[in-house]
Amino acid sequence: MKQLTLKLVLPLTVISFFVFTKWMCAQVVDVPNSMLQGFPLPYICSGWGSSMSWQFFVLEFAIDFLAYFLFFSVIFYLIDRFIYRVKPYKAISITLYIIAVLTLCLQILFYSHDTTFYLHRYFSIKEIASGYAFFWQSYRGCF
Numbered sequence: 535m536k537q538l539t540l541k542l543v544l545p546l547t548v549i550s551f552f553v554f555t556k557w558m559c560a561q562v563v564d565v566p567n568s569m570l571q572g573f574p575l576p577y578i579c580s581g582w583g584s585s586m587s588w589q590f591f592v593l594e595f596a597i598d599f600l601a602y603f604l605f606f607s608v609i610f611y612l613i614d615r616f617i618y619r620v621k622p623y624k625a626i627s628i629t630l631y632i633i634a635v636l637t638l639c640l641q642i643l644f645y646s647h648d649t650t651f652y653l654h655r656y657f658s659i660k661e662i663a664s665g666y667a668f669f670w671q672s673y674r675g676c677f
Contacts, residue, residue, distance in 0.1 A: 541622035543606045545630035551602045552641045556666050560659035572598050587648040591655045
């Protein structure tokens with residue numbers, strides 16, 4: 535299972551975490567409506583200081599990443615234990631790591647400009663609309 539975790543679970547977690555996400559339009563007290571992203575907890579939000587800023591919530595990010603990691607760990611454990619023995623080939627794991635690193639670099643590039651980091655989300659929200667999308671898709675029907 536340790537080989538599966540290092541060779542398959544970790545890169546698939548990074549790829550799925552950053553490629554497929556949930557978006558949420560939310561009404562926040564005393565500020566304009568905001569777009570939040572993340573599943574199961576929103577971990578990134580548009581900032582209110584400037585039009586290109588972001589707010590990043592570290593605790594929610596860690597919980598989300600752990601949820602994705604546990605999901606893939608359980609899936610691979612069940613497949614490895616009950617269906618068939620999974621043998622992670624070197625070419626597949628290298629390819630997955632390359633895709634994971636490229637995805638991570640793209641996300642850092644997209645969210646690195648004027649980002650404010652907080653330990654946790656400090657405001658309450660009221661959800662207006664939500665949906666699921668890939669990170670390159672636009673979010674329609676929000677405002």
